[in-house]
Amino acid sequence: MLEVxxxxxxxxxxxxxxxxxxxLSAGEALVVTGANGTGKTTLLxxxxxxxxxxxxxxxxQEQEVxxxxxxxxxxxxxxxxxxxxxxxxxxxxxxxxLVRLTGESVSRQTxxxxxxxxxxGARLNVPARSLSQGQRRRIGLAxxxxxxxxxxxxxxxxxxxxxxxxxxxxxxxxxHVKAGGSVIAATHQSLDLPNVRSFSFQ
Amino acid sequence: xxxxxxxxxxxxxxxxxxxxSAFSWALRRDLxxxxxxxxxxxxxxLFYIIVVALFPLSMAPDHQLLLLLGPGVLWxxxxxxxxxxxxxxxxxxxxxGTLEQMALSPWPLSALILGKVAAHWLTTGLPxxxxxxxxxxxxxxxxEAVKVLMMGLLIGTPVLSLLGAIGAxxxxxxxxxxxxxxxxxxxxxxxxxxxxxxASVDGIxxxxxxxxxxxxxxxxxxxALVGAPFATSAAIRIALD
Numbered sequence: 001m002l003e004v005x006x007x008x009x010x011x012x013x014x015x016x017x018x019x020x021x022x023x024l025s026a027g028e029a030l031v032v033t034g035a036n037g038t039g040k041t042t043l044l045x046x047x048x049x050x051x052x053x054x055x056x057x058x059x060x061q062e063q064e065v066x067x068x069x070x071x072x073x074x075x076x077x078x079x080x081x082x083x084x085x086x087x088x089x090x091x092x093x094x095x096x097x098l099v100r101l102t103g104e105s106v107s108r109q110t111x112x113x114x115x116x117x118x119x120x121g122a123r124l125n126v127p128a129r130s131l132s133q134g135q136r137r138r139i140g141l142a143x144x145x146x147x148x149x150x151x152x153x154x155x156x157x158x159x160x161x162x163x164x165x166x167x168x169x170x171x172x173x174x175x176h177v178k179a180g181g182s183v184i185a186a187t188h189q190s191l192d193l194p195n196v197r198s199f200s201f202q
Numbered sequence: 203x204x205x206x207x208x209x210x211x212x213x214x215x216x217x218x219x220x221x222x223s224a225f226s227w228a229l230r231r232d233l234x235x236x237x238x239x240x241x242x243x244x245x246x247x248l249f250y251i252i253v254v255a256l257f258p259l260s261m262a263p264d265h266q267l268l269l270l271l272g273p274g275v276l277w278x279x280x281x282x283x284x285x286x287x288x289x290x291x292x293x294x295x296x297x298x299g300t301l302e303q304m305a306l307s308p309w310p311l312s313a314l315i316l317g318k319v320a321a322h323w324l325t326t327g328l329p330x331x332x333x334x335x336x337x338x339x340x341x342x343x344x345x346e347a348v349k350v351l352m353m354g355l356l357i358g359t360p361v362l363s364l365l366g367a368i369g370a371x372x373x374x375x376x377x378x379x380x381x382x383x384x385x386x387x388x389x390x391x392x393x394x395x396x397x398x399x400x401a402s403v404d405g406i407x408x409x410x411x412x413x414x415x416x417x418x419x420x421x422x423x424x425x426a427l428v429g430a431p432f433a434t435s436a437a438i439r440i441a442l443d
Binding site for chain 1: 209220223227231234235238239297298299300302303304305306307308309311439442443
């Protein structure tokens with residue numbers, strides 16, 4: 001599905017990585033590990049099509065793609081460090097807006113069910129500013145399930161989540177992979193995924 | 203190696219697809235956010251009113267002098283009011299990650315930007331236009347001059363929002379001094395609008411046809427409408443890289 005060849009990145013004068021090669025098929029998960037500052041986030045942003053590699057090529061289903069390529073934008077669900085929430089809006093409004101932005105339409109009931117599933121059912125109408133960091137992350141989990149995209153790219157998805165939240169995330173990722181989707185995640189938490197490979201930065 | 207059946211196989215959108223949905227998504231979201239933080243909105247409008255009101259207080263109450271100065275003061279205040287809220291146009295979305303999601307949306311980024319700019323104009327430009335008749339009382343402008351002033355502001359203020367968006371996108375990611383750099387970047391671009399806008403009001407006093415100034419303002423608006431969203435989206439993509 002996604003293939004990268006000789007990908008390299010540089011921050012300032014430091015080469016973060018070069019010669020990154022891998023191929024990810026449908027129904028596979030890839031866990032990216034490495035110490036802080038080794039380029040995990042840079043790699044994930046590159047794969048999502050947000051930043052330009054110094055050199056190297058990316059292919060989506062054998063077709064070469066560049067940053068912001070419509071092919072990537074139509075098939076990837078990217079969740080970065082920041083949960084993209086607006087403090088002034090409620091949990092439900094935030095979720096609706098984020099799902100709509102991907103071109104999907106969503107009913108009120110679907111939104112509520114999704115928030116129920118991440119244990120935010122009682123907090124639908126609470127402004128996001130009054131939610132805890134973990135609860136804000138959970139809105140992101142609900143968002144994952146509502147956007148039907150084949151490849152999930154998740155940057156540190158377990159941050160601020162409690163034990164139950166991490167279990168829920170693991171379940172979601174596992175069922176996504178079982179359904180034939182793929183996941184690329186940067187995390188140090190072992191999430192018990194099927195069909196998982198790991199990629200480690202030195 | 204095909205996408206499994208459980209996921210919609212999405213090929214690339216054709217050019218312009220979803221532009222209307224994108225525009226209305228951004229417009230409605232930004233208006234809703236503006237309504238939730240009305241205090242901020244009020245500050246901008248009060249700023250405009252106060253700047254305009256300061257000038258008559260600072261000089262001799264000379265009827266002729268005020269008449270001459272009025273349109274220019276209102277125009278300069280309009281520029282400053284537009285500038286005041288520009289630094290936040292993309293900064294909040296940039297900080298909380300929404301801008302990333304907008305850039306990764308299948309919708310065209312330029313249409314999303316146009317929606318945001320429209321919301322910016324409705325919340326800062328339109329109040330400036332609507333308050334103009336009230337504020338021109340202080341400058342003793344006659345009815346005809348007020349009409350021309352409002353028309354000019356109506357065509358000119360959207361251009362301010364459109365050009366300002368380019369500057370706001372270019373200064374994204376600057377840690378500090380982004381606001382003052384933005385002013386340095388954008389105010390020179392505002393100069394033609396200021397000249398033609400203020401000149402149109404002077405024109406009626408000299409008995410000159412005002413339509414040429416309006417035509418130039420209108421041309422500026424069309425040019426900005428076509429060019430600014432694309433320039434802004436290019437600047438945003440650079441900021442995200």
